[in-house]
Amino acid sequence: MTIVNSTRSSTAITVAFFALFLALAALFLLPDVAKPRPEKAAWYALHIAGGCVALLIGALQFVAPLRSRFRRYHRRAGYVYVVAALASVGGLFALMPLRYTVFLPSQVVVALLWLLSVGLAIRAIRAGNILVHQHNMARGYLFAAYFVTVRLVDRYLMGLLVPFVQSEDARLAHSDWLAWFLPLVVLELYFGRDGLRRAGKRER
Numbered sequence: 001m002t003i004v005n006s007t008r009s010s011t012a013i014t015v016a017f018f019a020l021f022l023a024l025a026a027l028f029l030l031p032d033v034a035k036p037r038p039e040k041a042a043w044y045a046l047h048i049a050g051g052c053v054a055l056l057i058g059a060l061q062f063v064a065p066l067r068s069r070f071r072r073y074h075r076r077a078g079y080v081y082v083v084a085a086l087a088s089v090g091g092l093f094a095l096m097p098l099r100y101t102v103f104l105p106s107q108v109v110v111a112l113l114w115l116l117s118v119g120l121a122i123r124a125i126r127a128g129n130i131l132v133h134q135h136n137m138a139r140g141y142l143f144a145a146y147f148v149t150v151r152l153v154d155r156y157l158m159g160l161l162v163p164f165v166q167s168e169d170a171r172l173a174h175s176d177w178l179a180w181f182l183p184l185v186v187l188e189l190y191f192g193r194d195g196l197r198r199a200g201k202r203e204r
Helices: 002-034 041-061 064-069 071-095 101-126 130-161 168-203
Strands: none
Touching: 002 041, 002 064, 002 130, 041 064, 041 071, 041 130, 064 071, 071 101, 071 130, 101 130, 101 168, 130 168
16 A cells, blocks of 8 residues: 555655646747747747657656556657657757857757667667666756756846846856756766665565
């Protein structure tokens, strides 16, 4: 009974977290989508559509009951996620150079890391390594989520950089890197802690 309650609690927390994140994604992305974009509008639509599908499909992949009970769905949704990631990154690259070039290095790196993580996840699952697959899919989702987290940083956290950086362009550049790098550090620390916990269980 304790295990069942723990599983239900974990699932509820996961669903609540991603529901909140997707609500924030809609709040910050939809106004951008509604803006008229006469130049490269098709590429922008592809980037946004691919990103939205990836964020939605990816979030559902983290819900353990869906993943374990509906394995065929999980596999097919994974294929959709890969296509959506390729579409989103392809649309982003087609939009470059961006209007604000201070973002360019960060966005190129995070987009390539997104695709690299997805590629490593596919390779891992084909080799039967479920844990490595899960870790790389989590990294990939984090890189995809950057396109939302960076908007949160720009709107609410830019003031934290004022004591350290005087130039507004420099603050924008730094915030762009921090929007995905700091969450990545937290995720890797979690994986390290989880690895130690698993190793401890095996030793017992």
